[in-house]
Amino acid sequence: MTIAANPGAMEFGRPAAADDPFLVVENLTVQFPTHDGLVQAVTDLSYTVRSGQTLGIVGESGSGKSVSSMAVLGLHNPRSTRLAGSIRVGGTEVIGADAHTLRGLRGNEVAMIFQDPLTALHPFYSVGKQIGEAARMHNDISKAEARRRAIEMLDRVGIPQAKNRVDDFPHQFSGGMRQRAMIAMALVNNPQLLIADEPTTALDVTVQAQILDLLQDLQKEYGSAIVMITHDLGVIAEVADDVLVMYGGRAVETGSTKTILTLPEMPYTWGLLSSVPDISGDTSARLIPIPGTPPSLLNPPTGCAFHPRCRHVDKVPGDLCRSALPELGPTSQEGHLKRCHLINPDEIYLKEVLPEAAPELLDPETGELIPELQEQIDEIQGEKP
């Protein structure tokens, strides 16, 4: 994936060439007019995902992760939503598309895995019927054939004795099995793009790892593009090729997973990393939460949306953080963009943030970085643009 630094470069409606990204989101803005005012859920978001690649979208609740990806399927009610920008799936424009085009995409080329499989599966239909329905919507097949495919998919996602479980109802499945059924439903038409909205949040950790492995295996098999929405950086580290960090409805940092997790340059990303517990680390090490609460999307803060919670505002000359919205601009590394006014973020991160958040990564005597990390950083910094 590359973030389109120059979003206007691609012509509108141009058919996708073989090596074009499968999903192109350009200047996407999603707003909900309400009685209290305009909720600016997503503002000017651009990203692309290539087939076979996984993009992780991270951010707090209300940062616009789910809203932006629901727009890819056109799931917002047009009467209560204002959409602007462009979303192209395999060359097809989604925004403003008619119902017929959207139906053709949904569940066929683009499938979505929802967060809570208990509420996202219909309680009155058997699991097999729900999977079969997805197949029948896009293929002219009989009910028996749909059922056969449902069994095949359930088997593929690792439901034991799929033949016997296909007629079970969702409430007869365990949480992990329900999520597998959900994945089976999403994959039944071999979608080229899979949007997974916090697919493992409702599951316990062991099941979580199984589900992620399953998704990766299926991706290898089908070569689909995956958008993985999560607030869990552990999930990102495991599956994503690239990361998009969202805050207050905007992209604030983006780059390859390795870069973002090793040498992030935006204080919000630092905060996310610092608040992740490390099971291999020192048990006395403190988790450092991000102070404050997520910004209001009705009245977003002036300037940089993160400034009220940012500890590094003073390091920027003038009152820039409060008065001017930083551009999503280039950093010292290729393909790594950040929306921040800080001039020397790498230095601040290594000297101030890292020692506090992850003391185990520093040599206790010299205070130098441990060699493995230094090596990684050198490698990343070597990729000069």
Place this chain on the structure above:
Amino acid sequence: MFGYIVRRLMSAFLVVVLTSMFVFLLFFKGPSNPAQPLCDINGKCTPEKLELLTEQLGLNDSVVHQYVVYVGGFFHDRTISFGPKYHCDAPCFGISYRTRGEVTSELIDKFPATLSIALGGASIYLCLGVLLGTIAARKRGTVLDRSLVTFSVVVSAVPYYVIALMVWIYVSLQWKLIEDTSYHPITSDPIHWATGLALPWAVIGLTSSTAYARYSRGQMIETLGEDYVRTAVAKGVSERGVVVRHALRAAIVPIITIFGLDFAFLLTGTIFTEVIFQIDGVGKWAIQALRSPVDFPVVSATVLFGAIIIVLANLIVDLLYAVIDPRVRLS
């Protein structure tokens, strides 16, 4: 599941037994003497005549004995005497004071009319109400939705008998569109059956459909916002499929519950409808029995019959739940 049915049947039976006791105590051990109206019916009531009737009806026996005799009539033939002796076939609810006929056979005679009214009216209000409610929910916030809701509130605010009377006065008397509003058995003349009941059906159906429209609208708005409906949209299901197969399928469950009880209530007698449109059904029969002198056996029979219908409806609704909601089936 089998155990569940057995348990529900037993509790239903218990409720019927308790109701029969209550009905018996209310009418035969209540503040008035059941022999009094019987005495009043034929000419002047003298103390001697009243005394004789009280003795003949067994009202001087112990309460338990009287109840056993009363309930016994449900299971075997009885002979009841007040003056002449009357034979009463099981199940026996007594002999009508006024007509001197068997209450059970009169009930069987009146019930088809009420059943016909209830079937037609209930079908109309269920279908129309759910249809309007679904459309309103789908078009939520639009002019169509608001006018449907407003119209439904206005109709609900007018007393039922006013609407029924107006319809009868205008459609039947004034405009003479359907002059004969009475009951003709479907077995003898299906067309006459339908035309005779068309007005009651329309009145019951239209007035009650407003409540169903509002209720279905609320249910549909709720289910349309459910995650599984969003899942269906994300699968590529057509809009109609989403609304009908996914949202309505879930919304219909509580609607069916209410409908079962409403329908049972109609079966116990549609009093206003039957009186206004002059249909000889259970409701008109009951209201006539209440006129002084009160026809005790008929009144008690209609109350007990109503109770049994309601209990049965509850039972059927509960069992139906297991059919329409798979989550109930196993627990």
